[in-house]
Amino acid sequence: MSGCSSGGPHEIECRQIAELLGDYLDGTLPSGTRDLIDFHIDGCPPCVAFINTYRGTVDATRKLADVPIPSELKKRLLAVLKSDQAPNKQR
Ligand SMILES: [Zn+2]
Numbered sequence: 001m002s003g004c005s006s007g008g009p010h011e012i013e014c015r016q017i018a019e020l021l022g023d024y025l026d027g028t029l030p031s032g033t034r035d036l037i038d039f040h041i042d043g044c045p046p047c048v049a050f051i052n053t054y055r056g057t058v059d060a061t062r063k064l065a066d067v068p069i070p071s072e073l074k075k076r077l078l079a080v081l082k083s084d085q086a087p088n089k090q091r
Helices: 014-026 031-042 045-066 071-090
Strands: none
Touching: 014 031, 014 045, 031 045
């Protein structure tokens, strides 16, 4: 917090932010690394914008994954259910 001439011994670059971002958002990074990224983002608007974009992409992907059951999976599920029920019906 004492000026911007030094990033400290653990200075982290925008490139590294980009590489670590997936893990950062997943919460799988060690807390020390997270702190470094938080610290960097604090003083780096381009990285904030980048993360917001990345988050939007991830959110969209997760929403897509949440909603529909793939029709192939549905078919296999139905096939399993049918093959289970068939013997019962025959009794
Ligand atoms: Zn940056």
